[in-house]
Amino acid sequence: MTFRMRAARESDLGALYEMAKLTGGGFTNLPPDRKSLRAKLERSAAAFARDDDTLADDLFVLVLENVATGEVRGTCQLFGRVGQVAPFYSYRIGALTQHSKELNRTFRADMLTLSTDLEGSSEVGGLFLHPNERASGLGLLIARSRYLFIRQHRARFADRILAELRGVIDEAGGSPFWDGVAGRFFGMNFQEADQFNAINGGQFIADLMPKHPVYTAMLPETARAAIGLPHPSGRAAMRMLENEGFNWESYIDIFDGGPTMTARTDGVRSVRDARDMALDAVTGEGTIVATGRLADFVACYAGPDAAAALGVANDAAVLAIGRE
Template identity: 70%
Template sequence: MTHVIRAATTKDVEAMYEMAKLTGGGFTNLPPDRDTLAAKLERSAKCFAKNVDRPDDDLFVLVLEDLESGEVRGTCQLFTEVGQQWPFYSYRIQTHSQHSQELERTFRAEMLSLVTDLEGSSEVGGLFLHPNSRAGGLGMLLARSRYLFIAMHRDRFGERILAELRGIIDDKGGSPFWDGLAGKFFGMSFQEADEFNALNGNQFIADLMPKSPIYTAMLPESARAVIGLPHPNGRAAMRMLEKEGFAYEGYVDIFDGGPTVTSRTNALKTIRESQPAEISRCDLDIGDRVLIATGANENFRCCYGMIEAEGDTIAIDHNTCRALQVEPGDTAWTVGR
C-alpha cells in the first residue's frame, strides 16, 4: 500500500493550490486562490476538531497522500449541510403542458426553474486527482473514502445527499450554458462569475437572476445541447456516482448546466455495505482486497488493504496496519471493492 486518504491540514495549502491550477476552470470547490484555499483548510480543521452529533454546516477536506514520497496527489470534500451560509440554488428541469381545443393539440414546454429544493442536504464534491496519478484505482479510493467517512460519522450528515458534476466547458474555458442564459443578466464572463462564486458565494445569483422560469426553447441551441451533461473529464465520475446509488432527477448547476445527482444517504452502496470490526492481528499474508478506514474526525485514514475475517474480528496485512497507523484491538471499517 503506497497511498492513504487522510484529513487535510493547513500545511497542505501549497499542494492544494498546485492541484487547483490544473483543474481547467469550473471547479468551484477547488479555486486556484491561495487565500481561499487556506481559509477552506482552516475551516475544515475546526470542523474536524468539533464534537457534535448533528449536521452543522461543516466542511471536511480529505487528501490523498503518497506514503513513499509524502506528496499530496488528490483531494475531495464533504459538506454536512448545504444552504446554511447562503442559499443553495439549482435549476430544475420541469415540463409545462398546455392544450388548445381549436388546434386540437397539446404543447409541452421544457422550463428551467430556479429552486432551493436541495437545501439541508449533505454534499460530496471537490474531488480532484492529479493527472499523473490516475491509475491503480486511486480515483475510486478518493470517491469512496468519503462515504466511509460518512458511515463512521453518520450523525453529522443529513438524510439526503447530492453531488454536482462540472458541466461542459469549451476549449477557451467558457461555458455555452452560461453564455446562453445567465451571462446575459450579469455582464461578466463565465470565468469571472465562476471565480467570484468560489471566492464570495452565489448570493449575487439571487440578487440578479430572474425568478421566473426560463423556457429552454428560447435559449440558443449551444446552451440547450449541454443542459444536464457532465464535462467529458467527469463522465467516469458520473458512472461511479451512479454505481454508488446517485440518480439524476433534473437538477442542473446554475453556472454551467452540469448535472446534480442525489440519493438518500443511507441508500448509498458503500454506506449500506460497510461494517466495523475489531482488528485481531496485523500479520496477514494474503486475503480479500477491500477498502479499509479507521479513526475519528482528524484521525481518519483510509486505504486499500487485505483482510480476513476471524469470527467477529478481522486480520489485516502489516503494510495496511502501518498505513492506517493501527494495531490489534483498534476498530476498522471495511467494504468490498
C-alpha cells in the same frame, strides 16, 4: 506504492493550490486562489475540532497522500449541510403542457426554474486526482473514503446527499450553458463568474438571477445541448456515483448546466454496506478500509501495508467496504 486518505492540514495549502491550477476551470470547490483555499482549510480544521455529533454547516477536507513520500496527490470535500449560511441554488428542469382545441394539438414547453429544493442536504464534492495518478484506481479510493467518513460520523450528515458534476466547458474555457442563460444577466463571462462564486460565494446569484422560469426553447442550441451533461472528464465520476446509488432527478448547476446527483444517505452503497471487522480478516481485492474519527480518520486499500498506512495493529478493528 501505498496511498491513504487523511484529514487535510494547514501545511497542505501549497499542494492544494498546485492541484487547483490543474482543474481547467468550472471547479468551484477547488479554486486556484490561496486565500480561498486557506479559508477552506481553516473551516475544515474547525469542523474536525468540533466534538459534538450534531448536524451543522461543516466542511471536511480530505487529501490523498503518498505514504512513502508524503506528497499530496488528490483531495475531496464533504459538506455537512448546504444552504444554511448562503442560499444553495439549482435549476430544476420541468415542463408545462398545454392543449389547443382549435389546433387539436398539445404543446409541451420545457423550462428551467430557479430552486432551493436541495437546501439542507449534505454534499460530497471537490474530488480531484492529480493527472499523473489517474490510472491506478486512486479515484475510487478518494470517492469511497468519503462515504466511509460519513458512516463513521453519521450524525453529522443529513438524510439526503448530493453531488454536483462539472458541466460542459468548451476549448476556450467557457460554458455554453452560462453564455445562453445566466451570462445574459450578469455582464461577465463564465470564468469571471465561476471565480467570483468560488471566492465570494453565491449571494450575487440571489441578487441578479431572474426568478421567472426560463423556457429552454428560447435558448441557443449550444446551451440546450449542454443541459444535464457532465464534463467529459466527469463521466467516470458520474458512473461511480450511479454505482453508489445516486440518481439524476432533473436538477442542474446554474453556472454550467452540469447534473446534480442525489441519493438517500443511508441508501448509498458504501454507507449501507460497510462492515466493522478486524483488519487481518479483510479479504478481497479492491477492499477499502478506514479507521479513526474526525482529524484521525485514515482510509486506504487493504493489503500488506495497510496496517502501517492506517497506523494500527494488524488485528485492529476497521470499517471495510469491498469493491463489489
